Amino acid sequence: MNKHAILLVAYRNIEQIYEYIDLLDEDFYFYIHVDKKSNISKERIEKLRENKNVKFVESLYKVNWGGKKFIEVLLFLAKEALKDKNIKYLHTASESDLPLKSPKYIKEFFIKNDGKQFLDIFSLPDDRWPNGGLDRFDKYHFYDQFNAKTKIGFKLIMSLLKLQDIFGINRKSTKKMPPLYGGSTWLSLSYSCMEYAVNFSEENLDFMRLLENTFAPEEIYFQTVLMQSPYRNDLVNKHLFYIDWEFRNGNSPAHLDVSDLEKLKVSEKLFVRKIQAPISDDLKAELIKYLKTK
Numbered sequence: 001m002n003k004h005a006i007l008l009v010a011y012r013n014i015e016q017i018y019e020y021i022d023l024l025d026e027d028f029y030f031y032i033h034v035d036k037k038s039n040i041s042k043e044r045i046e047k048l049r050e051n052k053n054v055k056f057v058e059s060l061y062k063v064n065w066g067g068k069k070f071i072e073v074l075l076f077l078a079k080e081a082l083k084d085k086n087i088k089y090l091h092t093a094s095e096s097d098l099p100l101k102s103p104k105y106i107k108e109f110f111i112k113n114d115g116k117q118f119l120d121i122f123s124l125p126d127d128r129w130p131n132g133g134l135d136r137f138d139k140y141h142f143y144d145q146f147n148a149k150t151k152i153g154f155k156l157i158m159s160l161l162k163l164q165d166i167f168g169i170n171r172k173s174t175k176k177m178p179p180l181y182g183g184s185t186w187l188s189l190s191y192s193c194m195e196y197a198v199n200f201s202e203e204n205l206d207f208m209r210l211l212e213n214t215f216a217p218e219e220i221y222f223q224t225v226l227m228q229s230p231y232r233n234d235l236v237n238k239h240l241f242y243i244d245w246e247f248r249n250g251n252s253p254a255h256l257d258v259s260d261l262e263k264l265k266v267s268e269k270l271f272v273r274k275i276q277a278p279i280s281d282d283l284k285a286e287l288i289k290y291l292k293t294k
Contacts, residue, residue, distance in 0.1 A: 004028045005081035005090040011035045013095045021053050023291055025103040031077040034059040056080045066143035068211050071218040079198050091188045096274045102294040106270050117193050120183035120239045121223045136215040137173040139164050173210050181223035186241040193231045200225045242269040249279045258282040
């Protein structure tokens with residue numbers, strides 16, 4: 001009963017998923033959703049299904065950055081993983097992640113920390129998010145309808161937000177919500193804690209409706225739900241992912257490169273983001289070589 005579920009959201013870099021799988025062992029099961037708007041062929045998805053560590057692969061939703069579909073996909077994958085009672089912990093992940101420790105180390109860490117829930121948490125409003133983060137909910141955000149990663153999609157979303165400012169539109173959603181907490185999407189939860197979070201989404205449909213047309217609700221869902229839950233005292237306010245939030249290599253969080261290798265080797269984190277081709281190719285090769293010796 002020491003199995004781990006990796007809930008992985010993929011868009012284009014399916015090859016790196018194989019590398020992720022190869023760095024772990026038979027106790028790590030992968031539950032994967034491939035973005036429906038991805039160009040990954042059905043043949044490549046079928047090939048992924050053939051891997052013995054891959055327990056589930058689907059491509060049901062178009063997942064736009066910033067939209068509600070992201071949290072829906074994570075809950076969808078979690079629900080599938082929870083069918084296996086041998087799962088001990090579940091970890092959210094994307095195709096730009098890799099493990100940073102050996103499978104033995106990761107399993108031993110969670111045996112030592114059994115029952116603890118690892119996620120980044122801060123109460124809202126908070127200065128680390130623009131306007132304290134509350135306008136994510138009090139304005140209408142159309143990220144599910146338009147793709148913010150395209151020039152026209154981004155313009156449309158920003159124009160509609162500007163119109164709401166001009167006309168003084170305020171949804172006042174936050175007044176209908178419990179106390180809000182934010183944090184990173186990337187987390188590690190025990191079986192029973194994730195089961196609670198999934199059940200909450202099915203039993204509290206009014207709350208889920210309030211997340212429609214908000215911005216990045218996956219960054220508040222688990223934090224808000226679990227801070228009002230019986231698991232509150234088990235929450236450890238840190239996630240287990242190495243992330244460099246500076247703007248570097250054209251992105252924030254930074255796309256890591258080979259200059260980050262020594263920092264990764266001494267990090268206490270269990271996983272790493274963002275390993276992104278082609279910038280991270282040299283780093284990835286060195287990191288894989290290092291991890292194979294552990």
